[in-house]
Amino acid sequence: MAYRSADRRHGPGDGDLTILVVEDSRTYSTALCRRLREDIGLPLVACRSLNELHEAVTDDRAAFTLAVVDLNLPDAPHGEAIDFAVQRGIPTIVHTASFDMDTRNRIMERDVIDYVPKDSEFALDVLMGTVARALANRRTRILIVDDVMATRKLLARMLKVQQYDVVEAGSGAEALSLLERDQDIQLVVSDYHMPKMDGYELTRRIRRQFRSDRLRVIGISSSNDRMVSVGFLKAGANDFISMPFIPEELQCRIASNVETLAQIAQLHNLASRDSLTGLYNRRHFFEQAGPLIDRARSKKRSSAVAIIDIDDFKRLNDNHGHDFGDQALKSVARCLAQSAEGGGHLLARIGGEEFAILFPGLDAKAAMRQSDHIRLDVSHEALELGEHKDGVTVSIGVAEIGENGSLDEALTAADRALYAAKRNGRNQVSLDTA
Known part of the structure; x- marks a missing residue:
């Protein structure tokens, strides 16, 4: 048996990173694998000998993003398992039961990420930190x-x-x-x-x-x-x-x-985020908007801004309570984030039930189309909290930022367009043409 398939954990895709664990002690291997699953959350392959390591890596040499390897194994008493992993290009962290300067020198002769002695009650904590740091590096x-x-x-x-x-x-x-x-x-x-x-x-x-x-x-x-x-x-x-x-x-x-x-x-990041929705806050929006507009102008491109307001938000709070209102805010924020994702747009919660999106490089027509997609996405959301169920819609006002116009002027214009959308029946997008 090359390796214990029960120790392998597959993620949602074929491209998942996998950690290789090489440890002959069944008790320590079980504890180590449990911590790696809990703390790191990557698929694992566990081996208990050099022979099993040979077979596991031969199956798929490119499958392993990192190895945690015991220095001494019964069939590899002189670090042969480390050499095998390193020679095959697998980044390796060494853990060892005994540690002295001779052991240190033996380990550091090899191109390993780090070594972690097992000689303290905090050894697993240190090892988890080393693995996480190596992945983050x-x-x-x-x-x-x-x-x-x-x-x-x-x-x-x-x-x-x-x-x-x-x-x-x-x-x-x-x-x-x-x-x-x-x-x-x-x-x-x-x-x-x-x-x-x-x-x-x-x-x-x-x-x-x-x-x-x-x-x-x-x-x-x-x-x-x-x-x-x-x-x-x-x-x-x-x-x-x-x-x-x-x-x-x-x-x-x-x-x-x-x-x-x-x-x-x-x-x-914490200082720039709204605590309820996780979106950027008002301060961050105004700090970042100017440079984004200027960058678009340097490329001779327009920009536009939209203000989004949840329809009948007071009714949601009055009928179902503030917890339901918070759920509505988080649901709308999630829809907005998904809809604006990857487009280079700047999204923020700017107050109460109001959100703003800056569309750098988009003119008014393009921003209108994007905003209408957002409106539709939100309208398909169904809110449920305990016995309470309700739908949620948004109204959106859009304004283009002129060649010499300011963000403040555009936000005022977008606010006018928003109230026009409210007056005309809600759940729609309006463009300020003044």
Whole structure:
């Protein structure tokens, strides 16, 4: 039997990521697989020997996104299972029952993501965090800046093992050009000694364009002068690492800066969201709308705005209670989000039962068509809460933002159109033509 099919969990599609677990202890394997299912939620394949690992990977080498492998197995006492997984390009995390410096050195000789000792009651918690971080790292793009290709390639290789998306630059000027073109770069790792533009100057120029909550900078140097780290930090860097690298230190410092960015992004996201519906709030709408309109204008394209209001919302609250009203708001928000998804539109709840959508790059006619699709989608929703059942409809007012017009003027015009739709019977879209 190649592997226990009962341990495999298939998701909704053929493209699901799968984690490979290699552990000979039945008790520990059961606990580990249970935590992976609960915390990570990906399909699993569990093996208890090198032989089973051979057969599982031979079945489908490309099926595994990550492996969690025990260092010592009865038929692989010297880490052969790790070598097998790594050689087949499967990103690997090692877990081991015993740990000392010799064990550490044996593990770090291989290109593994990390190692987690089993020697504490928190071992599974640490392992879950390591797995989650390795999967998340793939969404993190790091720019390495060093004029010495050998050093640059070594660092790139170390970070790619950690599953980061890595891009490289051989000079400060090239780095600035990449940053201007690639908005997905979240972290810059820069050497100090570089011709024409050293690491200090590069860091200062980065800080003129990017705040620390958007882009982190880590300085690196092989210099024994401790003032080099001070120079980087004074220039605006967030951290400093001395070379030659200790892999675990590099890993922890990079991970700490990436985690800080994620926490900041989460706080920004919470501050910009409406707590009930999960849509963007009024403040975020007005902060983001202007740049989107300007971008469309730079491409000689119009924009339009729509205001959406739930029909007879007071009646829903009075007849069925405020919980039902909240359900109506969430249902409409869900419909709006689904209808506006993927179009580059800006959607927000701007107050009470009112929502707004900015359509950058769309003229009034196109925005009218999009709004009518939204109106129809909402009208097909049936609300049910306990014994209460009801339908919900919306009225929508649309206005185009003129070449020299402002968002405030367009919102006023859309508001007029909305009330025209209400006066004319509700559940319709009206365009302001004034």
